[in-house]
Amino acid sequence: MELNILVVGQTGQMGRVLEQTIQKSPHHLVAGIGHPKDITKEDVNIYSDFNDIPQPQDIDVIIDFSTPHLLEPLLNFATKHKIPVVIATTGIENTKLIEKASQAIPIVYAGNYSLGVNVLEKVAEVVAKALKDFDIEITETHHNLKVDAPSGTAHMLFDAVNRGRDHTLTQHQGRHGLDAKRTKQEVGMHALRGGTVVGTHTVSFFGTDEVIELTHTAYSKQIFAQGSLKAAEFIVHQQPGLYDVNDVLEGE
Numbered sequence: 451m452e453l454n455i456l457v458v459g460q461t462g463q464m465g466r467v468l469e470q471t472i473q474k475s476p477h478h479l480v481a482g483i484g485h486p487k488d489i490t491k492e493d494v495n496i497y498s499d500f501n502d503i504p505q506p507q508d509i510d511v512i513i514d515f516s517t518p519h520l521l522e523p524l525l526n527f528a529t530k531h532k533i534p535v536v537i538a539t540t541g542i543e544n545t546k547l548i549e550k551a552s553q554a555i556p557i558v559y560a561g562n563y564s565l566g567v568n569v570l571e572k573v574a575e576v577v578a579k580a581l582k583d584f585d586i587e588i589t590e591t592h593h594n595l596k597v598d599a600p601s602g603t604a605h606m607l608f609d610a611v612n613r614g615r616d617h618t619l620t621q622h623q624g625r626h627g628l629d630a631k632r633t634k635q636e637v638g639m640h641a642l643r644g645g646t647v648v649g650t651h652t653v654s655f656f657g658t659d660e661v662i663e664l665t666h667t668a669y670s671k672q673i674f675a676q677g678s679l680k681a682a683e684f685i686v687h688q689q690p691g692l693y694d695v696n697d698v699l700e701g702e
């Protein structure tokens with residue numbers, strides 16, 4: 451099936467990689483949303499306002515790699531025109547907006563569309579459950595252009611270990627000061643930023659005289675673009691509701 455796709459954040463780092471990925475697929479990038487200052491005369495199909503998009507009825511699916519600031523207009527547009535959405539943007543605080551919209555349209559929402567991280571999530575949950583006394587810390591490293599911290603993936607990994615510990619854990623952002631000794635239930639979340647690092651995540655389990663470290667390293671942004679495209683192919687066949695990457699993988 452060939453899909454007509456609207457890419458939100460098309461002028462960004464991920465938007466450009468997704469554009470190339472779509473060009474190599476049977477699908478079509480029919481329109482993009484970008485920030486006005488990034489749009490040049492050659493970008494004939496890029497708009498800064500959802501209301502300017504011609505023929506929204508021709509769009510089969512929306513893929514969003516942008517900013518939380520665009521979430522509300524994006525969901526209003528998608529709900530009005532009954533278009534399924536793949537949300538990849540991270541740093542979203544008002545997830546209620548997504549839950550509400552998913553009553554009317556199908557939505558996939560994930561902080562990481564790579565295959566490896568979604569398996570890592572499951573493994574981390576199992577290890578957290580099996581090693582109840584081990585202290586857990588999460589470290590993430592990204593390029594110097596990333597705006598949000600901790601990463602969406604770090605939040606996903608926290609949720610996974612927290613499920614493994616029956617929701618008894620709490621997040622602790624960084625650690626500093628004279629009274630910074632860790633408590634048993636806290637998970638330190640540490641964000642490193644620099645250079646062109648695509649994305650590395652480590653979940654560390656510290657026991658007495660032994661440590662387990664689970665690390666996922668992304669070597670290209672293409673893995674996220676390809677995963678989001680798979681999610682798009684999945685979501686166009688679903689009923690309204692909120693889905694995650696595991697639903698996509700199980701649907702294969």
Ligand SMILES: NC(=O)C1=CN([C@@H]2O[C@H](COP(=O)(O)OP(=O)(O)OC[C@H]3O[C@@H](n4cnc5c(N)ncnc54)[C@H](OP(=O)(O)O)[C@@H]3O)[C@@H](O)[C@H]2O)C=CC1
Nearest residue numbers: 459461462463464484485515516538539540561562563674
């Ligand atoms: N779930 C996943 O697997 C992955 C998720 N991500 C997430 O995707 C998002 C985008 O990442 P990345 O491409 O690196 O970021 P960029 O900053 O490179 O891209 C963001 C895009 O959104 C645009 N934008 C920002 N504000 C507006 C606005 N008000 N109106 C229209 N367009 C706007 C930006 O334009 P401008 O630059 O001019 O502001 C840019 O085109 C991030 O949240 C990131 O964490 C990234 C990789 C994988």
Ligand SMILES: O=C(O)C1=N[C@H](C(=O)O)C[C@H](O)C1
Nearest residue numbers: 540561562596601602603649
């Ligand atoms: O901003 C990025 O680049 C990435 N963002 C996602 C996140 O916040 O976890 C996924 C990936 O790590 C790259």
